[in-house]
Amino acid sequence: MSDERADLAAGPVCPVPISDYPTVQLAHGGGGKLTQQLIERLFLPSFTNPLLAALHDGAVLPVGGARLAFTTDSFVVHPLFFPGGDIGSLAVHGTVNDLAMCGARPLALSCGLILEEGLAMETLSRVVASMRDAAAEAGVPIATGDTKVVDRGKGDGLYVNTSGIGVVPDGIEIHPRRAAPGDVVLLSGRIAEHGIAILSVREGLEFESPILSDSAPLAGLVGTLLDRLGARVHVLRDPTRGGVATTLHEIATQSGAGIRLEETRLPVAPAVRGACEILGLDPLYVANEGKALAIVAREAADEALALWRAHPLGRDATAIGEVVADHPGRVTLRSSIGGLRLVDLLAGEQLPRIC
Amino acid sequence: MSDERADLAAGPVCPVPISDYPTVQLAHGGGGKLTQQLIERLFLPSFTNPLLAALHDGAVLPVGGARLAFTTDSFVVHPLFFPGGDIGSLAVHGTVNDLAMCGARPLALSCGLILEEGLAMETLSRVVASMRDAAAEAGVPIATGDTKVVDRGKGDGLYVNTSGIGVVPDGIEIHPRRAAPGDVVLLSGRIAEHGIAILSVREGLEFESPILSDSAPLAGLVGTLLDRLGARVHVLRDPTRGGVATTLHEIATQSGAGIRLEETRLPVAPAVRGACEILGLDPLYVANEGKALAIVAREAADEALALWRAHPLGRDATAIGEVVADHPGRVTLRSSIGGLRLVDLLAGEQLPRIC
Numbered sequence: 001m002s003d004e005r006a007d008l009a010a011g012p013v014c015p016v017p018i019s020d021y022p023t024v025q026l027a028h029g030g031g032g033k034l035t036q037q038l039i040e041r042l043f044l045p046s047f048t049n050p051l052l053a054a055l056h057d058g059a060v061l062p063v064g065g066a067r068l069a070f071t072t073d074s075f076v077v078h079p080l081f082f083p084g085g086d087i088g089s090l091a092v093h094g095t096v097n098d099l100a101m102c103g104a105r106p107l108a109l110s111c112g113l114i115l116e117e118g119l120a121m122e123t124l125s126r127v128v129a130s131m132r133d134a135a136a137e138a139g140v141p142i143a144t145g146d147t148k149v150v151d152r153g154k155g156d157g158l159y160v161n162t163s164g165i166g167v168v169p170d171g172i173e174i175h176p177r178r179a180a181p182g183d184v185v186l187l188s189g190r191i192a193e194h195g196i197a198i199l200s201v202r203e204g205l206e207f208e209s210p211i212l213s214d215s216a217p218l219a220g221l222v223g224t225l226l227d228r229l230g231a232r233v234h235v236l237r238d239p240t241r242g243g244v245a246t247t248l249h250e251i252a253t254q255s256g257a258g259i260r261l262e263e264t265r266l267p268v269a270p271a272v273r274g275a276c277e278i279l280g281l282d283p284l285y286v287a288n289e290g291k292a293l294a295i296v297a298r299e300a301a302d303e304a305l306a307l308w309r310a311h312p313l314g315r316d317a318t319a320i321g322e323v324v325a326d327h328p329g330r331v332t333l334r335s336s337i338g339g340l341r342l343v344d345l346l347a348g349e350q351l352p353r354i355c
Numbered sequence: 356m357s358d359e360r361a362d363l364a365a366g367p368v369c370p371v372p373i374s375d376y377p378t379v380q381l382a383h384g385g386g387g388k389l390t391q392q393l394i395e396r397l398f399l400p401s402f403t404n405p406l407l408a409a410l411h412d413g414a415v416l417p418v419g420g421a422r423l424a425f426t427t428d429s430f431v432v433h434p435l436f437f438p439g440g441d442i443g444s445l446a447v448h449g450t451v452n453d454l455a456m457c458g459a460r461p462l463a464l465s466c467g468l469i470l471e472e473g474l475a476m477e478t479l480s481r482v483v484a485s486m487r488d489a490a491a492e493a494g495v496p497i498a499t500g501d502t503k504v505v506d507r508g509k510g511d512g513l514y515v516n517t518s519g520i521g522v523v524p525d526g527i528e529i530h531p532r533r534a535a536p537g538d539v540v541l542l543s544g545r546i547a548e549h550g551i552a553i554l555s556v557r558e559g560l561e562f563e564s565p566i567l568s569d570s571a572p573l574a575g576l577v578g579t580l581l582d583r584l585g586a587r588v589h590v591l592r593d594p595t596r597g598g599v600a601t602t603l604h605e606i607a608t609q610s611g612a613g614i615r616l617e618e619t620r621l622p623v624a625p626a627v628r629g630a631c632e633i634l635g636l637d638p639l640y641v642a643n644e645g646k647a648l649a650i651v652a653r654e655a656a657d658e659a660l661a662l663w664r665a666h667p668l669g670r671d672a673t674a675i676g677e678v679v680a681d682h683p684g685r686v687t688l689r690s691s692i693g694g695l696r697l698v699d700l701l702a703g704e705q706l707p708r709i710c
Contacts, residue, residue: 019476022476022477023475024472024475026472027504043500043502046483047483047497047500049498052497059463059498061498063418063423064418065421068418068520070463070465070518071499072466073501074467074469111427112427112428112516114469119378124373128397128401132402141404141407142404142407144414144425145398147393148384148429148514148708149380149381149385150384150511151708161467161516163425167418352506353506
């Protein structure tokens with residue numbers, strides 16, 4: 001812990017402000033710069049411990065000779081139901097995926113509901129049925145739960161927290177630090193579908209065919225890779241809030257390695273690309289809920305791609321870039337016309353409440 | 356699974372209504388009859404699995420040769436700061452205590468925050484500092500976390516979910532089903548302090564000395580009992596929402612045993628008793644956040660009481676009743692004048708948003 005952090009940890013009155021803003025902004029929940037600031041200036045110095053400091057999608061700790069992954073995620077998506085999913089299935093997929101990105105096989109989920117007084121029972125029933133179906137599809141039991149009710153006007157229908165536990169098999173070592181020059185960056189499919197699906201509903205946009213969220217459980221897709229390639233899989237992450245750009249930026253920062261992407265390799269469905277243009281969004285920053293990024297040893301890349309393409313959730317998998325020795329800690333993108341640009345974190349909030 | 360449950364599990368359109376009400380009421384979160392109804396008619400049939408069916412404060416499942424306890428709790432208490440605690444310390448204590456009531460030694464907590472846009476950073480900072488201090492006192496790391504932000508008017512400052520994992524030591528068997536006639540019911544101290552502390556602030560009541568919440572981490576208090584008495588400790592529960600009455604009612608229902616309480620043995624501080632009379636509340640139904648109930652084998656009761664009374668959090672521990680063979684599945688109270696009355700679940704909501 002640096003001296004600055006020690007100061008911050010000393011108490012609630014901090015010498016360094018925990019944010020550039022005196023109050024919480026929507027962007028503090030957006031996964032970009034302000035979220036990072038909260039984590040670095042408030043949560044890390046306060047809850048300082050080696051598990052949290054790993055800064056992964058979940059903590060991994062030893063239990064009875066096994067390595068247990070433990071993760072949590074709250075879901076506040078608006079609207080509750082959207083093309084391709086709803087808050088219930090999303091909450092199950094999100095936490096199953098966080099476990100999968102630790103290299104873990106999911107064991108059990110919890111379900112914590114915060115209901116707003118006046119919510120229709122039929123809505124609650126639909127969401128619970130959706131959680132049930134998603135958990136069954138992912139093969140994970142919802143093992144424990146809790147329900148709270150808040151007064152009318154103090155919520156937005158319902159919020160869901162799912163936490164999860166899983167076991168990391170022997171021989172698997174997943175961590176951002178393992179990204180090394182020469183490694184290949186794989187993406188399991190087309191990007192930006194979840195964010196655009198949510199935003200289309202909110203903005204009342206109509207397309208020839210509706211854009212569906214990609215929300216899906218990724219433990220199986222990731223499992224095929226780990227079963228066959230073991231420790232040659234170095235890093236796993238699902239590019240949710242902040243999209244592929246933000247996720248790779250975090251990996252570059254944590255590993256100190258550079259990452260170079262090829263714009264022409266980024267798989268984006270034409271309808272999604274069109275919607276992004278209308279909305280003024282860069283698909284590289286738009287959330288996914290059913291895609292995985294894997295950074296694998298170069299000699300394993302072809303086999304990894306073949307494994308993913310043979311899986312229903314990885315048919316459009318592609319190698320989108322590589323880990324490089326130059327520009328350490330940064331992500332660059334070689335554009336379709338050959339220019340190289342820096343992929344930075346967004347300062348503001350592109351899409352509030354998309355998960 | 357009964358036929359009725361199978362029907363309910365078939366889909367969101369249920370032949371039996373999941374509630375007597377078409378919309379969510381505050382009482383659905385109160386821990387009483389309506390909460391039970393949601394659990395029995397919606398959650399259990401939907402998420403049917405043996406872990407959830409155990410209906411304990413958490414699930415216990417085998418991991419790598421150990422027994423892992425896993426629990427979740429969301430906190431929506433209003434106001435955020437109250438005499439004796441705040442939502443941060445409460446969230447840590449609540450989940451540490453749920454683990455302790457499974458007989459587990461807490462290993463790690465998660466922290467999921469739902470912040471309302473516009474929340475003062477200073478408030479967030481105070482709550483996080485309180486979580487940090489409470490976790491340090493309980494000796495449990497906050498190992499993983501998540502932060503979401505909702506629009507102004509869609510929350511109430513902040514809500515916290517804490518989930519937790521812990522390990523149940525060998526030789527410990529805690530379960531409501533283990534309550535058996537002859538067992539003694541122990542309570543670790545004075546009741547109703549948390550609920551009255553919250554309500555006093557909300558109602559603007561002033562007392563000669565303020566009534567403080569009893570919010571405290573109980574893993575140590577429970578650990579002393581388990582270390583010395585092992586499997587002679589049969590049941591553990593913390594009487595939170597719905598108080599001692601509701602908690603014992605659940606134990607009686609699950610074990611099929613009767614429980615008889617002695618009213619004169621129930622420890623209630625005079626100021627709390629006075630406040631309950633003013634507010635028209637029965638202290639037996641008012642929430643505690645730092646008290647444990649233990650049901651122990653009769654021959655271990657004296658030693659258990661002595662162990663608790665030697666602990667700072669158990670000085671006022673007392674035997675409040677016993678498990679009996681008559682009136683199976685029910686809780687009765689012998690009043691100070693000798694009459695016997697049935698202690699039933701409350702239908703409505705005595706105290707909304709006290710945790």
